[in-house]
Amino acid sequence: MNTTITLKEVDYEQPEGGSVCSTKHAWARVPAEPSPDERAALKDKIRRLLKEKNAVMVSHYYVHPDLQDLAEETGGIVSDSLEMARFGRDHAAQTLVVSGVRFMGETAKILSPEKTILMPDLDATCSLDLGCPIQEFSAFCDQHPDRTVVVYANTSAAVKARADWLVTSSCALDIVRALKDQGHKILWAPDRHLGDYIRRETGADMVFWNGACIVHDEFKAFELEALKKEHPNAKVLVHPESPADVIALADAVGSTSAILKAAQTLDAQEFIVATDNGMMHKLRALNPGKVFYEAPTAGNSATCKSCAHCPWMAMNGLAGVAQVLETGSNAIHVDPALIPRARLPIDRMLAFTAALRNGQPTAGLVPHIGAA
Numbered sequence: 001m002n003t004t005i006t007l008k009e010v011d012y013e014q015p016e017g018g019s020v021c022s023t024k025h026a027w028a029r030v031p032a033e034p035s036p037d038e039r040a041a042l043k044d045k046i047r048r049l050l051k052e053k054n055a056v057m058v059s060h061y062y063v064h065p066d067l068q069d070l071a072e073e074t075g076g077i078v079s080d081s082l083e084m085a086r087f088g089r090d091h092a093a094q095t096l097v098v099s100g101v102r103f104m105g106e107t108a109k110i111l112s113p114e115k116t117i118l119m120p121d122l123d124a125t126c127s128l129d130l131g132c133p134i135q136e137f138s139a140f141c142d143q144h145p146d147r148t149v150v151v152y153a154n155t156s157a158a159v160k161a162r163a164d165w166l167v168t169s170s171c172a173l174d175i176v177r178a179l180k181d182q183g184h185k186i187l188w189a190p191d192r193h194l195g196d197y198i199r200r201e202t203g204a205d206m207v208f209w210n211g212a213c214i215v216h217d218e219f220k221a222f223e224l225e226a227l228k229k230e231h232p233n234a235k236v237l238v239h240p241e242s243p244a245d246v247i248a249l250a251d252a253v254g255s256t257s258a259i260l261k262a263a264q265t266l267d268a269q270e271f272i273v274a275t276d277n278g279m280m281h282k283l284r285a286l287n288p289g290k291v292f293y294e295a296p297t298a299g300n301s302a303t304c305k306s307c308a309h310c311p312w313m314a315m316n317g318l319a320g321v322a323q324v325l326e327t328g329s330n331a332i333h334v335d336p337a338l339i340p341r342a343r344l345p346i347d348r349m350l351a352f353t354a355a356l357r358n359g360q361p362t363a364g365l366v367p368h369i370g371a372a
Contacts, residue, residue, distance in 0.1 A: 028311035029121065031319060042318040043070055049325035050074050055095035055118075057321070058084040060104065061256050062278030062313040067099040067321065078282065080256050081153045082168050085111045086350070097325060098332075099316040101126045105332040106157045110342050117332040120320025124312040126154050127214040132190035134158035137209065140187070144207060147187035148179055148369075154213075155190060157334045157342045166345040169240055169255035171353050172198050174362075178352070180204040182368045193217065197240040197247060215297075215310050216241035219274045223296035224249050227272055231293060234270035237262050238295075242274050246295070250274070263287050277308040 034042060043066070050057065057076035059067045068078045077087045081100065085108040088096040095116040098105045101124045109117045137159055141149055151163040152172070160166055167175050176186060176198050186204050188195040190211035199206045219242045228236065228249065237259045238250035247253055252262035256279060263271055263283050273279060274295035283292050297308050324330045334342070348365070355362045 029315050031317035042322050045322045053095050053325055054093050055097055056091050056093035057097045060100035061282055062276040062310055063099045063316045065281040066318055088112055101312050103129050103154055106334055109332045109334045110339050113339050118324040119330050121315040122330050124315040128154040128190045128211050129156055131211040132159055138162055144187050148184040149187045151189050152191055157338055161338050161342040163345045166349045170257055173201055176204050177202045178362055178366045182366045191241050193243055194241050213241045215276050218297040219246045219295050221245035231270055234272045235266050235268040236272045239275035246274055276310055
């Protein structure tokens with residue numbers, strides 16, 4: 001079997017000034033694409049090993065379609081990072097294979113410390129996580145002791161342990177709005193685009209860590225406007241990690257699950273999608289007959305760095321899943337002393353979102369601290 005691995009250099013623009021770690025250069029391994037025969041053999045091997053090891057696969061929407069399909073076929077799930085972790089916590093399997101990036105595996109371990117969490121490649125990371133190291137972030141928090149620390153899921157276990165609340169893009173607006181209503185001033189990290197979107201929508205008093213997603217930061221409004229002219233009947237679906245001028249062109253703004261819902265419910269047959277192009281597989285599977293276009297990430301004279309796909313998500317492959325199931329390698333470890341504190345902001349979020357789903361009041365879940 002061809003096991004050639006290509007090392008891909010990742011050089012991305014990171015905002016200058018403000019509170020941010022300098023991580024302008026990183027790398028990602030690109031696994032070789034298996035042949036059709038190799039793909040079939042790997043899938044059969046994974047199916048067998050999942051049963052033998054009492055394991056379940058969970059995959060993010062941004063990974064290879066093979067991993068998405070295989071997860072669902074074998075009783076796993078394809079979802080966002082917190083739903084993946086929550087599914088792994090509630091599932092009877094004792095081993096969870098996470099196809100995604102490292103912070104997702106860490107979150108699963110925080111919620112299920114007694115379980116074995118494996119990943120195809122432990123070096124699969126995230127520009128938001130890379131750009132928010134705990135030492136620098138903790139110092140930033142210390143500069144704003146009067147603020148409630150709210151961090152996005154795309155962060156390390158150590159950063160989560162420094163936070164008061166964790167949010168995902170699907171619940172961030174509700175949680176920040178509730179905090180604002182109870183008199184909280186917010187310290188937000190790490191994605192500045194998502195933070196600014198939340199500030200505009202809620203009116204909350206917020207200071208931002210200056211990070212950005214390598215994929216969403218590259219979407220360009222002027223190129224999106226040109227594509228809209230080519231497809232005037234297309235609706236635009238945008239993830240809020242995108243720049244403000246891109247969000248301004250959207251017909252629907254939201255998380256991966258919100259984008260999936262919008263594609264199914266909006267009155268349109270064509271859509272332009274501004275998020276990682278790994279989403280296209282699920283969008284097309286759920287909406288046969290509809291047409292999806294990738295939002296542009298660079299102009300004709302510009303250099304595309306991510307080409308709308310996370311290079312670290314691309315590190316996940318069938319061969320990696322088969323190897324970790326067979327050998328037990330690439331297990332995620334989180335300092336046991338860190339887990340209780342890292343779990344606290346996650347549990348607060350889960351309690352809040354559960355109350356929302358059940359139509360219960362949430363005010364009692366957010367303490368009032370008085371007006372600033």
